[in-house]
Amino acid sequence: MRKPVIAGNWKLNKTINEAEGLARQLVDKLHHVTRTEIIIAPVFTALPAVARILAGSPLQLAAQNCYPQETGAFTGEISPLLLKDAGCKAIILGHSERRQLLAESDELINRKVHTTLASGLTAILCLGETLEERNSGAMFEVLTRQLKVGLAKLTPAQMTQVIIAYEPVWAIGTGKTASTDQAQEVHSFIRGLVMGLFNQATADNCRILYGGSVKPDNIDALMAEDDIDGALVGGASLKANDFCRIVEYQA
Numbered sequence: 003m004r005k006p007v008i009a010g011n012w013k014l015n016k017t018i019n020e021a022e023g024l025a026r027q028l029v030d031k032l033h034h035v036t037r038t039e040i041i042i043a044p045v046f047t048a049l050p051a052v053a054r055i056l057a058g059s060p061l062q063l064a065a066q067n068c069y070p071q072e073t074g075a076f077t078g079e080i081s082p083l084l085l086k087d088a089g090c091k092a093i094i095l096g097h098s099e100r101r102q103l104l105a106e107s108d109e110l111i112n113r114k115v116h117t118t119l120a121s122g123l124t125a126i127l128c129l130g131e132t133l134e135e136r137n138s139g140a141m142f143e144v145l146t147r148q149l150k151v152g153l154a155k156l157t158p159a160q161m162t163q164v165i166i167a168y169e170p171v172w173a174i175g176t177g178k179t180a181s182t183d184q185a186q187e188v189h190s191f192i193r194g195l196v197m198g199l200f201n202q203a204t205a206d207n208c209r210i211l212y213g214g215s216v217k218p219d220n221i222d223a224l225m226a227e228d229d230i231d232g233a234l235v236g237g238a239s240l241k242a243n244d245f246c247r248i249v250e251y252q253a
């Protein structure tokens with residue numbers, strides 16, 4: 003069975019002090035959780051401090067991005083190897099904000115996935131359609147391209163270290179959540195794609211998270227769907243009580 007994952011993407015928020023405060027509250031409230039994998043992704047500067055607070059707890063640390071090289075003359079970049087050194091277990095890749103604001107291509111994201119896995123970290127690969135793509139009927143084509151190129155040249159063994167996050171762009175930070183039917187439809191489509199690209203066992207074992215205005219009041223219904231294995235949470239992950247209620251969803 004697939005172990006659920008609830009991941010918090012803190013985006014560009016919180017000083018080191020503030021991040022430490024939130025991390026301490028989460029460890030206090032969630033230290034007993036075993037049913038679900040819990041991941042939090044603070045800004046780069048807060049990673050070592052938060053790693054010290056999470057040590058010995060079930061919460062895992064993630065970064066929000068990386069460069070697809072381990073070391074070298076890449077001014078201003080950060081590598082999976084160094085993120086691992088800072089305490090990270092996973093990296094969020096291909097978030098729609100990076101695709102849109104920083105023009106990240108599927109090919110670049112694929113290189114980041116490979117470098118992340120080579121460093122022994124989990125890749126959380128984000129994909130999702132814009133409202134225009136959904137309304138024009140291009141949604142499945144867009145998702146297919148993002149997934150196929152994003153996962154290119156991976157083996158089934160490497161796929162055990164990949165988590166997919168379906169995040170419809172129109173639902174991120176907008177307060178509009180995909181309906182449970184809309185989300186389940188796409189999750190099932192993505193699982194079918196993974197089966198076609200790899201095999202049945204890889205598809206059965208692949209965790210597919212939903213992201214897009216996940217809140218305490220919609221998580222229960224989302225988690226009741228067969229192909230929704232967890233959530234990637236933005237805004238609500240910045241509030242300890244909201245994030246804890248999402249982790250302790252009832253399905």
Ligand code: PEP
Nearest residue numbers: 174175213214215236237
């Ligand atoms: C996200 O940043 O991945 C996200 C889903 O944000 P929000 O929950 O705020 O929509």
